[in-house]
Amino acid sequence: MDMPGIMEILKEHGIRPTRLRISVLEVLMSTGKSYSFTEMHEHFGKKRDRVTIYRTFNLFCESRLIQRVVDVDGVVRFYYCESAAEIHPSFRCRECGMTKALSPLPDYYKAELGNHHMDDAVLLFSGICEGCRKHGKNRKR
Ligand SMILES: [Zn+2]
Numbered sequence: 014m015d016m017p018g019i020m021e022i023l024k025e026h027g028i029r030p031t032r033l034r035i036s037v038l039e040v041l042m043s044t045g046k047s048y049s050f051t052e053m054h055e056h057f058g059k060k061r062d063r064v065t066i067y068r069t070f071n072l073f074c075e076s077r078l079i080q081r082v083v084d085v086d087g088v089v090r091f092y093y094c095e096s097a098a099e100i101h102p103s104f105r106c107r108e109c110g111m112t113k114a115l116s117p118l119p120d121y122y123k124a125e126l127g128n129h130h131m132d133d134a135v136l137l138f139s140g141i142c143e144g145c146r147k148h149g150k151n152r153k154r
Pocket residue numbers: 106107108109110111141142143144145146
């Protein structure tokens with residue numbers, strides 16, 4: 014699958030585009046789903062090096078290219094979103110894995126937090142997405 018803009022997006026975030034990095038970003042962007050390291054490894058039929066996938070996710074996350082979320086099952090997953098640099102809640106469908114960014118937190122949260130230093134926030138809504146509700150499918154990915 015050829016997705017225009019992937020090379021540009023990587024470059025904009027200061028990431029050197031290797032074949033694996035392009036593939037991982039392509040999967041995240043084209044599926045709209047969140048993946049754990051293990052799930053991405055399995056997605057590639059375990060043909061790619063697990064450690065390299067792990068490093069790729071971490072690099073993307075540090076570069077604010079993808080969003081990291083601790084899921085309700087305790088699994089850390091990552092998904093592509095344009096607002097990864099901001100603190101915002103996410104929604105994940107537990108049936109199909111579709112994950113999307115919700116609006117950033119309002120400024121009064123920042124005021125309430127005052128001068129506390131915040132480096133992580135666990136903000137995830139979990140449920141069934143509109144598409145899965147409409148189709149009434151009970152598929153697992
Ligand atoms: Zn769904």
